[in-house]
Each structure stands twice: as C-alpha cells, then as structure tokens.
Amino acid sequence: MTAKRAIIVGAGIAGLAAALRLSRIGWEPLVVERAPSRREGGYAVVFSGLGHAAAERMGLLPALRERQVDAFDLAYLRADGRPRFKIPHTTVRRLLGDGGMALLRGDIEDVLYEAVADHAHIRFGTTATAVAQDDEGVDVTLSDGSTERADLLVGADGLHSTVRELVFGPEERHRRDLGHVVAALTLDELPDGAPERAFTTVTAVGRTFTIADLGRGRVAAFFTYSAEDPDAELAKGPRRALQQAYPGQHWAIPQLLAGLREEAVYFDSVSQIVMDRWSRGRVALLGDAAWCVTLFAGYGSSLAVGGADLLGTELERHPADLPAALRAWEDALRPEVLERQRKGRANTGVHAPRNRLELAMRDLPLRLATVPPVTHLLSRHLSLHNQ
Numbered sequence: 238m239t240a241k242r243a244i245i246v247g248a249g250i251a252g253l254a255a256a257l258r259l260s261r262i263g264w265e266p267l268v269v270e271r272a273p274s275r276r277e278g279g280y281a282v283v284f285s286g287l288g289h290a291a292a293e294r295m296g297l298l299p300a301l302r303e304r305q306v307d308a309f310d311l312a313y314l315r316a317d318g319r320p321r322f323k324i325p326h327t328t329v330r331r332l333l334g335d336g337g338m339a340l341l342r343g344d345i346e347d348v349l350y351e352a353v354a355d356h357a358h359i360r361f362g363t364t365a366t367a368v369a370q371d372d373e374g375v376d377v378t379l380s381d382g383s384t385e386r387a388d389l390l391v392g393a394d395g396l397h398s399t400v401r402e403l404v405f406g407p408e409e410r411h412r413r414d415l416g417h418v419v420a421a422l423t424l425d426e427l428p429d430g431a432p433e434r435a436f437t438t439v440t441a442v443g444r445t446f447t448i449a450d451l452g453r454g455r456v457a458a459f460f461t462y463s464a465e466d467p468d469a470e471l472a473k474g475p476r477r478a479l480q481q482a483y484p485g486q487h488w489a490i491p492q493l494l495a496g497l498r499e500e501a502v503y504f505d506s507v508s509q510i511v512m513d514r515w516s517r518g519r520v521a522l523l524g525d526a527a528w529c530v531t532l533f534a535g536y537g538s539s540l541a542v543g544g545a546d547l548l549g550t551e552l553e554r555h556p557a558d559l560p561a562a563l564r565a566w567e568d569a570l571r572p573e574v575l576e577r578q579r580k581g582r583a584n585t586g587v588h589a590p591r592n593r594l595e596l597a598m599r600d601l602p603l604r605l606a607t608v609p610p611v612t613h614l615l616s617r618h619l620s621l622h623n624q
C-alpha cells in the first residue's frame with residue numbers, strides 16, 4: 238500500500254508538529270515554507286496544557302525541558318524604571334503549574350525540526366499559489382512552478398494564511414482585531430537597569446512591554462499597546478510606531494529603539510481568526526491560520542502542538558474516511574479553542590489596561606500572587622496552565 242501524502246504549508250510550530258505527527262502514522266509530509274531558511278528566536282511563550290501533553294506523547298519533553306527558561310522572577314517597574322513589586326521565581330513556578338514551561342518560540346520550532354527533519358521533505362523559499370481538489374486528491378501549485386498532488390493539504394501558515402485566503406476566502410471575513418498592536422524582538426543584551434533572571438514588565442494605561450532574560454545570553458522583548466486603527470500603526474513601521482506609543486522619559490525604550498533592526502521585529506495587529514469550519518474537503522487549517530487565539534490567551538503554541546497531535550490521532554482512527562477524521566478532529570478541539578479565544582479577549586486589559594482603575598485592578602492580584610490561594614486563582618485567570 239502506498240503511503241498517504243500531506244502537503245503542509247508553513248514550517249512554524251503548527252506545521253512542524255503536524256509533519257512530525259503525520260510521519261509517525263506513516264504519512265509522507267512535504268512542508269513548504271515561505272521564508273528562505275529556518276526562522277530564529279522570536280519571543281518567549283508559555284507552553285502548557287494540551288501542548289505539553291501532546292509533546293509528552295510525541296517524546297519531545299526532554300528536549301523542551303533542556304531549553305526551558307528556569308527560575309525567573311516577574312519584576313514590575315514604573316515607566317521611569319523604579320521598581321513597583323516583584324513575584325519571586327518560586328511563586329512563578331507555582332503559577333506555571335506542574336508542566337508549564339517558558340520557552341523561546343524558536344526553541345520549540347528547533348525541537349520539532351530536529352525530530353522531523355529526517356522524516357519529511359522541507360522546501361524553503363516556497364509557497365502555495367493555487368489549490369484545486371477532487372474526490373481523489375488535492376493539487377497544490379507551488380511558487381517554484383511545480384504542482385504537487387496529495388491526500389491532504391494542511392494550511393499552517395499563520396495569522397495571514399495564504400491557504401485560508403485561497404480556499405476559504407479573504408482574511409477580512411475571518412479576522413477579529415482586538416484593537417492592539419504587538420511588536421516582539423530579540424536583543425543582544427539586557428537594557429541598563431533590567432534585573433537579571435527576570436521577566437520585567439512596565440505597564441501604563443494602554444501599553445505594556447516586557448523584557449525577558451532567557452538565560453544563556455539571550456534576551457527577548459515584546460510590546461503591546463492599544464490602537465484604534467492597528468493597520469495605520471503597522472504602516473508606520475515598528476520604530477516610529479513604538480516611539481510614538483511609548484513617548485517621553487520611558488525607561489529602556491530609547492536604548493531598545495536605538496539598536497532596533499526593523500526587519501527583525503515581529504510587528505502585527507493582535508487579531509483572532511474566527512471560522513465556522515477549519516476544513517473544506519481535503520484542506521485543513523491548523524494553528525494560528527485556523528483559530529489564532531492571540532498572545533493575550535498565552536496558549537497559541539500549545540494549541541498548535543495539541544491540534545497537530547489530535548489531527549494525527551483522528552487520521553489514524555479513520556484511515557479510509559478523511560471527512561470523518563476531520564470532523565472528529567474539529568469536534569474534539571473546538572470547545573478548547575473557543576474557550577481560549579474567550580480568555581484572550583477577556584485578558585486584553587491585563588496586558589494593556591484601558592484606564593487607571595484597570596491598571597490598579599491588574600496590579601492588585603499580581604501583588605498578592607505570593608499568597609497560595611491567589612496564586613492558584615491567578616494562574617487560572619492568566620491561562621498559565623491547563624487547570
């Protein structure tokens with residue numbers, strides 16, 4: 238019997254996890270990635286719950302644990318850099334829950350890549366330009382001029398998915414903006430005055446930024462601020478947009494912006510993707526392409542790995558009935574995705590409080606975080622682990 242074939246568009250966390258899981262059940266994955274080579278770095282993410290359980294089943298936990306950021310405090314500063322309060326690493330460990338890990342997004346991709354590289358073809362600098370499907374298969378025209386036929390096409394190409402556009406229609410139909418912009422980048426060193434072994438956050442009305450000391454000389458920063466017209470912000474480019482959004486004598490900002498390489502910044506609107514169905518015929522969307530929950534939910538990478546694992550489980554369970562497999566996959570995953578999207582919308586004020594009251598309300602539970610019952614409540618509220 239010939240092996241089933243899957244074309245996976247996108248070599249991010251979702252695409253690589255899908256390639257790995259499908260290869261494990263005997264499928265032949267071809268991954269096409271628009272970027273010319275492996276992406277590096279990214280930003281710090283909390284990896285937990287569904288993703289953690291899937292990573293355990295896929296045998297990835299030891300490699301992930303090796304790369305996790307260990308024993309870090311959460312430090313909160315005023316806009317001028319003076320300390321407000323600190324949550325010690327022992328409490329942070331409890332906030333993360335049993336399996337929760339803080340990782341650089343690029344490190345999750347590295348672990349997946351190393352596990353799948355010998356079991357999938359990966360073509361960089363390539364994208365899909367057309368999709369046509371019939372009862373027997375799906376034909377995908379690629380930007381290198383070739384056409385590949387497969388049993389399944391997986392669109393794992395992120396928030397601005399081309400596969401979604403080609404098969405399900407324009408992005409505007411599915412995109413729900415949360416009225417915020419995010420910029421994320423890696424730094425060569427900690428800014429002056431930033432505490433070591435800490436994730437340091439400065440929050441003011443309408444804006445926040447975090448500098449994360451990830452150990453081994455690696456530092457990541459991300460900014461989120463509210464914006465009535467996110468597209469207009471994006472048009473300014475990250476340097477000008479951040480200068481305007483973080484004005485005046487802001488601690489660390491001038492130093493961060495001085496060394497900023499615009500092309501290395503992840504700069505986008507904070508938007509969810511909302512769809513009635515994630516599959517049509519032989520095409521399925523996965524990860525941010527299908528259901529982006531946003532950084533406010535703190536669960537997108539976990540859903541990407543968990544969703545890929547579940548896809549493999551259902552394809553294995555329904556070997557001769559693709560529609561049944563995709564239906565079962567969606568039915569099982571959708572409640573969790575909807576809940577995480579709801580939490581993402583509810584958490585908007587946690588990351589960029591809309592007014593002073595919301596700022597104070599946000600600070601209070603954080604200041605109390607070292608009290609055990611509050612630690613538990615807070616960890617549920619911030620979606621830090623899968624309760």
Ligand SMILES: Cc1cc2nc3c(=O)[nH]c(=O)nc-3n(C[C@H](O)[C@H](O)[C@H](O)COP(=O)(O)OP(=O)(O)OC[C@H]3O[C@@H](n4cnc5c(N)ncnc54)[C@H](O)[C@@H]3O)c2cc1C
Nearest residue numbers: 247249250251271282283364395399524525535536537538
């Ligand atoms: C600042 C920030 C903080 C976050 N924090 C957390 C957190 O704490 N916990 C958590 O779980 N999640 C977090 N997330 C979300 C998480 O990073 C994403 O949900 C997850 O990385 C999505 O993975 P993905 O593979 O679906 O999409 P992506 O990471 O967007 O990957 C898509 C891939 O497809 C490629 N691609 C795009 N278009 C095409 C095309 N046309 N053709 C071919 N390839 C294409 C891209 O180059 C990329 O490699 C955070 C996100 C941000 C921005």
